[in-house]
Amino acid sequence: MGVLNVTPDSFSDGGQWADGDAAIAHGVQLAAEGASIVDIGGESTRPGAERPSELEELRRVIPVVHALTEQGITVSIDTMRAEVARAAIDAGATIINDVSGGLADPQMPSVVAETGAPFVVMHWRGHSVDMQDRAHYDDVVADVRAELEARVSTLRDQGVGDDQIIVDPGIGFAKTAEHNWALLRGLERIIDLGWPVLIGTSRKAFLGRIGRAEGDERPLDRRDVATAITSAFAARRGVWGVRVHDVTATVDALDVAAALGVVNEEERS
Template sequence: MGVVNVTPDSFSDGGMWFDPAEAIARGHALIAEGADLIDVGGESTRPGAERVPLDEELRRVVPVVRELSAAGAIVSVDTMRVEVAQAAVEAGATVVNDVSGGLADPAMAAFVASTGVPVVVMHWRGHSRDMQDKAHYDDVVADVRAELARRMDRVVDAGVDPEAVILDPGLGFAKNAEHNWALLAGLPELTGLGRPLLVAASRKAFLGRLLADDQGLRPPRGRDDATAAVTALAAASGAWGVRVHEVPASRDAVRVAAAWQAAR
């Protein structure tokens, strides 16, 4: 899953793709590099971020989804708002990636059920402005697994086909570095929920902290090699997909993991 952030304040690329034409070109480039689907989002969910108005999110997202879909790309829309999901699906998106797992907008699950499109249900405890205050767990793997199971039950109860659900442990969302590493090591337990698992570690702060030197945290664009290493390990641990900002190295990492698994 290649990321296209149509935002001015993304932690990872600092608004490089905020212009719709640049975002569309970026999507085409990611496809050419081997992305299987393109995830288009118009609202930053970095820690501390404030929400954008609905009309602004629509303005950012819909033209990009429409153009990429018309060109034959498989597009997911990264949104917590049912209005944006609806507009994006009408524009050609075929996956809804809701980082709130349907909690931010109570109408999301019913909408997804009505369309039949796959939905990514992520582990989430609250909006970006204060989510890190909620990073408290008894056993992060067991707790996230239990909470994801409840999220899945909730959307299925709203009519979503269980076979249409993809789960995401929500690395970095109400989680510190230790929690993220524990969840990555615990991926086999999370795949035990029986649904495809999406891992979104790309360029996140816990990688920057791992790679820190006397200059401080490694900047986001210097974390791509570490991201590819996580991709290989996640794929070998049974992940269905990875959400990344740079495709080629992670695409190669998936191939390495597949060959590794096939030779075991």
Template sequence: MGVVNVTPDSFSDGGAWFEPSAAVAHGLELWAQGADILDVGGESTRPGADRPSVAEELGRVLPVVRELSAAGALVSIDTMRAEVAAAALEAGAAVVNDVSGGLADPAMARMVARASVPFIAMHWRGHSDHMQSHAHYDEVVGDVRAELSRRADALLGEGIAAERLVLDPGFGFAKLATHNWSLLRHLDRLLDLGFPLLVGTSRKAFLGRIGIAEGDPSRPPLERDVATAATSLYAAQAGVWGVRVHHVPSTLDAMRVGRAIEEAP
């Protein structure tokens, strides 16, 4: 899954693709590079980010979804709002990716169920402006597993078909670095829930600390693609359904290396 941020304040690319034409060109480039799905989002979810209005979000994503879909790409809409998701599906999107797992908008699950499209539900404990205050766990893997299980049950109860539900542990969302590493190490316990899993570690802050001495500044987001490729390969080998990345070629190269090793005599 290639990331197409149509935001002025993304942590990873700082609004480089904010203009619709730039976002479309970037999406087409990711698709040509081998992305299977283009994930278009108009709301930054970096820690501390403010929410755009519904009108702003619609204005950002709809032209991009429409053009990418018309070009033949498989598009997912990254939104927490049922109104935006519905409009994006009308514009050609085929998947809804909700980082709140349907919690931010009570109308989301019913809308997705009626549309009969795949729904990606992330582990979520609150909006970006306060989510890190909820980064407290008794045992992070067990807690996230239990919360995802309850969320899946609720979504199935709203009419979303089990075969269309994908879960996401929410790396970096209400998680400290140690939480993220534990979740990666124990992906098997999350896969045991029986649903496909999406992993999105791409350029997250915890990757920026690898190899950095305490007290020194973190590696900036654009220098975290090698670490992203490593974690994405690890997740793929664990059996996840998909990985969400900003830089497609490096992750695909890592996947090819892994496959070559596995297939060697």
């Protein structure tokens, strides 16, 4: 899954693809590099980010969704708003990726149920502006697993089909670096829930800090090797997909892992 942020303020590439034509060209490039899905988002979810209006989010994403799907590219819409999700599905998107798991907008479950679209349910404890204040767990893997299980149960009660559910443990969302590493080490316990699992480590701060002295950090554009390694690790554990900014680096890592017999071809997403 290749990331396409149509925003001025995303943590990794804010502003690079805010222009519609540039966004469309980059989406085509991500698909050409090997992305099975292009994930289009019009709202930054970096820690501390303020939300755009619904109208602004629609203005950013819908023309890009339409243009890419017209070219036969599989698109997911990265949104917490039900009306944005509905408009994107109408424009040709086939997957809804909601980092709030349907908690941010009470109408989201009904839109998911009505459209029948696959729905990525991420572990979420609150909006970006204060989410890191909520990074408290007794056992992060057990707690995330339990909260995802409870959220999926509620969604099923609201009409979302079993075959629509994909779960995401929310690496970096209300998580410290150690929480993130613990979730990666404990991926089997998330996969054991029985739902397809999406993992997104791409360029996140904990990858910038690993192996560095206190106060030293890799810049964003030098985290793609670490992203590719963690993505190949997740693929080996059996996740459904990995969400990345640099598709080429991750495809290369998966190809090498497959050649070594570390990742089976059917595990590559």
